[in-house]
Amino acid sequence: MSEDKEDKIPEDIRKDCQELTALLNKLHLRSLEACGLPLETVPNNLQLQWLSEMNDDDLCEQLWTNCLEHVSSIDAIQTGAVYCFLCKSASCAHAKPETISDVFAGYNNNGSPIWQEFLSLLLELEDDRVDQVVGNNGRLIGKVMSRKRLIDKQFIGSGRNSLTYRIIGQMIAGYFRVNEQQCAITIQIVENASRILHLQIIAPAAMQEMLADSEEKSTGVFARLYHTLHELKHELHSMNSKWKQADQQERGQLREKIFSELRHLGNMIERKGRQSKRRTQHAQNRQNENRPIANAMDDLSNAADHHFYSDKARGSIVVAGKRGRAHVFNPEGKHVTSLILPSDKLEKREQRKRYIHLNKDEREKFKDAVKEHYGKEV
Ligand SMILES: [Zn+2]
Numbered sequence: 001m002s003e004d005k006e007d008k009i010p011e012d013i014r015k016d017c018q019e020l021t022a023l024l025n026k027l028h029l030r031s032l033e034a035c036g037l038p039l040e041t042v043p044n045n046l047q048l049q050w051l052s053e054m055n056d057d058d059l060c061e062q063l064w065t066n067c068l069e070h071v072s073s074i075d076a077i078q079t080g081a082v083y084c085f086l087c088k089s090a091s092c093a094h095a096k097p098e099t100i101s102d103v104f105a106g107y108n109n110n111g112s113p114i115w116q117e118f119l120s121l122l123l124e125l126e127d128d129r130v131d132q133v134v135g136n137n138g139r140l141i142g143k144v145m146s147r148k149r150l151i152d153k154q155f156i157g158s159g160r161n162s163l164t165y166r167i168i169g170q171m172i173a174g175y176f177r178v179n180e181q182q183c184a185i186t187i188q189i190v191e192n193a194s195r196i197l198h199l200q201i202i203a204p205a206a207m208q209e210m211l212a213d214s215e216e217k218s219t220g221v222f223a224r225l226y227h228t229l230h231e232l233k234h235e236l237h238s239m240n241s242k243w244k245q246a247d248q249q250e251r252g253q254l255r256e257k258i259f260s261e262l263r264h265l266g267n268m269i270e271r272k273g274r275q276s277k278r279r280t281q282h283a284q285n286r287q288n289e290n291r292p293i294a295n296a297m298d299d300l301s302n303a304a305d306h307h308f309y310s311d312k313a314r315g316s317i318v319v320a321g322k323r324g325r326a327h328v329f330n331p332e333g334k335h336v337t338s339l340i341l342p343s344d345k346l347e348k349r350e351q352r353k354r355y356i357h358l359n360k361d362e363r364e365k366f367k368d369a370v371k372e373h374y375g376k377e378v
Pocket residue numbers: 084085086087088092093094095112
């Protein structure tokens with residue numbers, strides 16, 4: 001466009017564009033906020049495509065979908081995943097361990113997470129208990145790792161000092177035997193951009209089930225782990241207001257406390273030493289397969305109407321249970337998995353409209369499907 005023509009843009013067109021831009025800005029902020037994004041983290045890029053044949057519904061839908069996608073992509077603290085500074089996401093391929101025996105070993109210099117076999121990381125950390133971990137009678141070992149070690153390789157431009165997902169410290173532990181397989185776990189204390197401390201548990205699905213299933217038990221390594229993690233979560237929760245207002249010195253003291261909690265967690269995991277090998281394969285299988293279902297059925301029959309959700313992202317049905325348990329079913333009524341879903345996560349998914357409450361008809365239909373599948377009244 002020549003300068004001449006540019007000069008000729010009528011004043012009223014300019015004015016309309018001005019108004020439209022202001023309106024779009026307002027709309028952008030309002031929609032992101034409505035999707036559950038805290039205002040201090042609202043980004044300044046949102047793509048909308050407007051075509052003359054589009055109506056307001058089309059535009060609205062496009063806006064809402066974009067916002068939901070955006071919010072889920074920048075929510076740095078996702079259950080069971082670390083934040084990847086390379087992809088700026090906690091849902092990319094780097095965010096979760098590749099195998100069930102991998103633990104988080106720190107960040108690459110480009111900010112992508114490094115996952116490493118538990119034993120190989122212990123070796124690298126020159127832990128002298130390495131010999132005790134291996135073999136059929138291997139001991140459970142917990143190892144506390146400092147933030148310094150985790151960001152050793154990470155470049156400043158790749159999120160090294162970022163508050164998006166700031167790991168204060170972590171504990172790696174293994175090997176837990178689930179279905180005759182060796183599993184490892186990573187437990188992190190993470191601070192986010194709002195300076196809130198979170199307990200992050202990264203464990204294979206089978207182990208999460210064992211944990212969810214251990215709530216009412218008092219013995220066994222998973223019960224000990226469950227209860228200690230539960231206490232730790234409360235501890236962090238009560239520490240949060242202090243942490244937010246603390247000066248540098250106080251923060252140092254609180255950090256000490258966090259590390260002492262992590263060491264306590266390690267001691268608790270190691271206390272039992274050897275895991276029982278007496279349980280037969282059959283009994284082990286039965287425990288792994290039946291318990292979550294029994295638990296799920298129990299929670300399902302006690303669930304209030306507002307405990308039933310449809311998961312719009314996965315197309316599944318979620319039933320909230322006791323003490324943070326959540327049970328996932330497919331629409332045909334088959335129990336898929338159980339997990340721990342803290343109430344804040346649940347609320348967040350509700351706010352973001354990922355979880356939508358089932359209405360009466362849908363609840364009845366779902367209960368019928370479960371009944372049909374398992375041949376039991378629920
Ligand atoms: Zn990534």
